[in-house]
Amino acid sequence: MQDVIEGRVWTLGTDVDTDQIISGKYLTIIDPNELKKHVFEIALPEFAKEARAGDILVAGENFGCGSSREHAPQAMRAIGVGAVVADSFARIFFRNAINLGIPTVEARGVRAIFSPGDTARIEMRAGRITNLRTGASVSFPPLPAHLIELLEAGGLVEKVRRELELRRGKGTASP
Amino acid sequence: MTPTHGQTLAEKILARASGSDTVVPGQIVEGAVDLAMMHEQGAQTVGPYHQMGAERVWDPDRVVIAIDHWVPASTEGAAVLHRILRKFAEEAGLPHFYDVGQHGICHQILAENGWVVPGDLAVGTDSHTNMLGAMGAVAAGIGPTEMAAVLALGRLWLKVPPTVQVRVRGRFGPAVTAKDLVLRILGEIRTTGAQYKAVEYSGPTIAGLSMPERFTICNMTTEMGAKTGMVAPDQTTFDYLAKIAKHPMHPMGPDPDAHYERVVDLDVEGMPPMVACPYSPDNVRPLPDVVREHISVDQVFLGSCTNARIEDLREGAALMKGQKVAKGVRFIVSPASTSIYEQCLREGIIETFTEAGAVFTNSSCSACFGGNMGILAPDEVCASSSNRNFPGRMGAKEARIYLMSPAAVVATAIKGEIADPREYA
Ligand code: SF4
Numbered sequence: 226m227q228d229v230i231e232g233r234v235w236t237l238g239t240d241v242d243t244d245q246i247i248s249g250k251y252l253t254i255i256d257p258n259e260l261k262k263h264v265f266e267i268a269l270p271e272f273a274k275e276a277r278a279g280d281i282l283v284a285g286e287n288f289g290c291g292s293s294r295e296h297a298p299q300a301m302r303a304i305g306v307g308a309v310v311a312d313s314f315a316r317i318f319f320r321n322a323i324n325l326g327i328p329t330v331e332a333r334g335v336r337a338i339f340s341p342g343d344t345a346r347i348e349m350r351a352g353r354i355t356n357l358r359t360g361a362s363v364s365f366p367p368l369p370a371h372l373i374e375l376l377e378a379g380g381l382v383e384k385v386r387r388e389l390e391l392r393r394g395k396g397t398a399s400p
Numbered sequence: 401m402t403p404t405h406g407q408t409l410a411e412k413i414l415a416r417a418s419g420s421d422t423v424v425p426g427q428i429v430e431g432a433v434d435l436a437m438m439h440e441q442g443a444q445t446v447g448p449y450h451q452m453g454a455e456r457v458w459d460p461d462r463v464v465i466a467i468d469h470w471v472p473a474s475t476e477g478a479a480v481l482h483r484i485l486r487k488f489a490e491e492a493g494l495p496h497f498y499d500v501g502q503h504g505i506c507h508q509i510l511a512e513n514g515w516v517v518p519g520d521l522a523v524g525t526d527s528h529t530n531m532l533g534a535m536g537a538v539a540a541g542i543g544p545t546e547m548a549a550v551l552a553l554g555r556l557w558l559k560v561p562p563t564v565q566v567r568v569r570g571r572f573g574p575a576v577t578a579k580d581l582v583l584r585i586l587g588e589i590r591t592t593g594a595q596y597k598a599v600e601y602s603g604p605t606i607a608g609l610s611m612p613e614r615f616t617i618c619n620m621t622t623e624m625g626a627k628t629g630m631v632a633p634d635q636t637t638f639d640y641l642a643k644i645a646k647h648p649m650h651p652m653g654p655d656p657d658a659h660y661e662r663v664v665d666l667d668v669e670g671m672p673p674m675v676a677c678p679y680s681p682d683n684v685r686p687l688p689d690v691v692r693e694h695i696s697v698d699q700v701f702l703g704s705c706t707n708a709r710i711e712d713l714r715e716g717a718a719l720m721k722g723q724k725v726a727k728g729v730r731f732i733v734s735p736a737s738t739s740i741y742e743q744c745l746r747e748g749i750i751e752t753f754t755e756a757g758a759v760f761t762n763s764s765c766s767a768c769f770g771g772n773m774g775i776l777a778p779d780e781v782c783a784s785s786s787n788r789n790f791p792g793r794m795g796a797k798e799a800r801i802y803l804m805s806p807a808a809v810v811a812t813a814i815k816g817e818i819a820d821p822r823e824y825a
Contacts, residue, residue, distance in 0.1 A: 240591060240680065242790045249771030249793070253470070253477025255444060267797045287592045290625060291790060292769075293527040295444060295543035316596050316627055317527055321543035371428050371557060385452040385549045 226328055226376040230347040231357070232307040234339050235276065237284040241268050242291030243318065247300055254296070257303035264300035278305030281345045285311065285336040289318025298322040308347055310354060312336050323372055326380030330354070332365035349373070406655025408563035409632050410598035413538045416650060417521040425562040425661070432555050434537075434647065435516050436547065437464045437524035439506040443481040444544035445525065446488045449551055457492050458554030462647075464515050465489055466498040466506040470772050471764040478772075492551075504737025504763050505705045507531040511615060512737060514641050518633035519650025523550060528705050528787065530621045534614035535641070536633030536651060538598070541622070561627045562661035564594050567603035570669035575821040577715075578613035579707055579785070579805035580687075581605070581666075582620040583674035587684030588664055595625035597661065600654060605668055606631055611640040612709045619706045620787050623681040673820060676803035679791050687808060691820050695802070697781045700725075700813040701794075702806055703734035703761075704768040704786035710735075710743045712785065712806040717752040719810040719824050725757035726816025732774045733758050734766035758813070770794040776801075783812040 245268040247260060254260050265272040282301070288311035289297060298321045301309065308328040312335060322329040330347060332354050338361040339345065346355045350373075355362040368376070378384040407415065407422060415423045417431035438445060442465060457463060465485055470478035482500075489497045498509050506524060509515070510532055516522045518536035523529065525547050532539035542556065550556050566585055589599075599621050606614070614631050621629025631637075632653040641649070673687040702708065702716050713735060725731045733753045735741045741763050744750050753760045767774025768786045776782055776795035782802070784794070789801035804812070807821035814824060 240790075242788075244770070244788075244790050244792045245797075248797075249769045250775075252440075252769075252771050253475055253481055255447075255477075255481070267792050287595070287625065290591060291527070291788065293525060293529075293541040293543055294441065295545060298543075299444075313592065313595060315625055317541050317543060320546060324543060324545045324549075369428060369559075381545055381549050382448045382451050385454075385552055389453050389455075389552060 226349065228349050230308050230328055230349065232279045232281040232345060233277070234281050234283050234341065234343045234345050235269060235272060236336065236339055236341050237268055237282060237288065239285035240287045240290060241284055243289060243294050243297045244291055246289065246297040247294060252294060252296060257299045260296055260300040261303040264304065276304050279307040281307050282309045283336055283339045283345065286313045288314050290315035293317045295321045298325050298327055302327055310335050310347065323375055324381040326376060328376060330365055332363050334363045338363060405659045406657035408598065408658040408660065409536070409600050409630055409652060409654045410538055410561060410563050410628060412652045413519055413521060414558060414560050416519060423560045425560050427560045429558055429560060430555050431521045431558050433462070433523055433550050434520035435462050435464065435522040436550050437466065437506055437510055437522070437529065438547060439466055439526055440469045440478065440481045440485070441525040441544050442547060443484040445547040445551065446484055448545045448548035452548055452552050454552035457494060457551045460492065460494050463494050463551065464496045464510060465494060466509040467500070467503055468505045469765045469769065471503045471762065472500050474772050502738055504739070505765055507619070507705045508709070508736040512739060514644030514646045517641055517645045517647060517649040518637060519652055523556065527622050528619050530626065530629050531615050531619040531705060533621065533628045533630035534611060534618040536630060536637055538628045538630065540628050559596065561596055561598045563598045563600050564589070564662045564664065565600050565602060565660040566664045566666065568601065568605040568666045568668060569603050570605060570667040572668055573670065575807050575825055576668070576671060576673055577805045577807065578609060578616040580671065580674040581668060582617045583676050583684045583803065584666065584671060586620060586623055586676065586682045588666070589624045590682045591623060591680060592625050594621065597626050599624060599626045599629040601629065601631050607634065610711070611636060612711045616706055620681070623787060673805060673808055675808065675818070676789060678789055678800040678802070681787065681789060681803060687804065687820055690818050694817050695781060696817040697729060697783050697812055699774065699776060699780060699782040700729060700731045700809050701767045701774060701782060701784040701786060702809050703732065703766045705736060706787040707785035707806050708734060708736035708740070710740050713740065713744055713749050714747070716806045716810040717749040719807060719821060720756045721752050723756055723814045725813050729813055729816050731758035731813040732761060732767050734761045735763045737763050767794055783809045783818060785809050
């Protein structure tokens with residue numbers, strides 16, 4: 226995880242639920258590269274075609290509410306979304322996104338300072354998001370150490386893999 | 401960390417799970433898992449599980465797999481998910497697999513087989529795992545990658561949630577049910593009001609509810625954004641679990657001086673039936689107000705983990721008996737599990753619905769999520785006993801879904817427009 230993340234902004238409204246991110250009819254798709262073609266089909270139809278790696282999503286309250294489907298953040302990871310920022314998140318989406326290694330930041334008031342196409346700069350440890358076009362910024366409580374550690378490992382798979390390796394005594398960790 | 405006051409039920413359970421005497425909200429703990437449940441989404445657990453290099457599941461006797469979204473497989477994609485799970489269950493030596501024939505909605509499978517008991521920390525790959533909090537447990541939904549870590553390690557990190565207490569008193573009027581109550585609570589707490597929190601339901605009305613009614617209420621705690629919804633165990637819980645509990649219980653209740661972040665007091669005396677209007681489960685209005693607008697429906701669904709237990713279907717069948725489904729309405733009835741299906745068969749409930757012109761399906765999530773059957777076309781209107789009515793939930797994003805009690809959906813199927821069950825009682 227980089228400490229400073231910059232990218233082009235896509236905006237979304239409030240209560241964007243997982244049905245609007247990946248609708249129920251695509252839930253049997255496992256391949257993230259296939260899934261990414263259908264991401265935000267309901268909430269933001271141009272996104273799947275036009276998004277580039279490094280783009281940043283800025284949403285309102287309760288982003289990712291609804292089901293526990295990991296398809297939603299998986300599709301975002303497949304696109305290479307640089308970060309997901311919202312006024313607030315639904316808890317399972319937040320966990321899923323962090324577990325997949327996507328920088329996910331809850332910052333009250335963030336939606337109001339961005340328009341589509343703006344450039345955002347996120348300082349993860351300092352806890353600040355700035356709109357580089359307008360200069361407006363909001364601060365947020367930085368992620369707890371445990372979650373920073375998870376993002377730095379590249380997500381939960383990598384973190385557990387290292388832990389299991391250590392347990393088996395194959396690890397090369399320093400004391 | 402030592403709190404200066406007593407502990408809520410969620411705090412006590414998480415203290416036990418993390419091997420501490422006490423925990424405080426905001427603290428991150430590692431909790432030992434008592435029960436892990438997977439449904440089709442668990443097929444996505446298999447990849448990360450292998451990538452983690454896991455060699456064995458921490459405790460195969462604490463893992464339940466139930467397939468429910470597409471049963472029997474309705475697409476090739478679903479067939480592949482089922483096959484991945486079957487193969488994984490065999491290779492990993494997971495004996496508790498509810499495959500086609502023993503299937504049912506995952507939460508109902510956990511409930512009716514006693515897989516979650518008081519004091520447990522239970523996790524599942526479905527957001528409505530909250531339903532099992534009715535057992536006096538912390539039960540929460542997690543994603544499939546996280547489930548891979550749980551299978552490998554038997555634990556997960558959790559931020560101890562603050563607790564919202566919902567105290568309910570008063571008696572239900574005729575045809576007013578636990579579903580109407582939880583809709584009313586949703587109208588109060590809204591979809592973001594319990595984000596990352598635990599909701600503890602208590603008070604004389606809750607104490608008087610049966611387990612199936614408590615399941616309905618805890619189920620829709622998910623729609624409040626909560627981590628878990630729970631009812632402290634009592635004699636009703638112990639009686640329900642007496643013959644079926646799969647592992648030892650650790651019953652706990654909140655301390656009398658527990659600290660709640662917020663207390664919501666409700667009195668249900670005189671409360672009418674309620675309905676959640678499009679496009680959010682917290683867009684709740686008294687049913688009689690909506691009835692006055694004469695909203696005609698294309699489809700009616702009596703099903704889902706919220707309300708498709710035998711009590712719900714019995715209540716619906718009692719209203720349906722001798723009546724017909726209105727012309728132009730498709731009425732889908734789907735029991736929550738195979739054992740409920742069998743019970744319906746014995747009691748003549750299938751016959752009652754079928755004779756009235758309804759489609760009685762095998763048990764599954766059915767029309768609830770817009771990916772299997774009973775899918776809505778644009779601009780169609782559906783009355784449903786399920787738990788979500790976001791845009792696109794049951795098919796086309798323009799389709800309009802009204803959430804209500806089993807009795808109200810049956811009344812609506814008879815009338816062909818949104819109806820008050822008290823007209824048919
Ligand atoms: S019935 Fe509906 S809400 Fe319940 S588990 Fe199935 S899809 Fe989810």
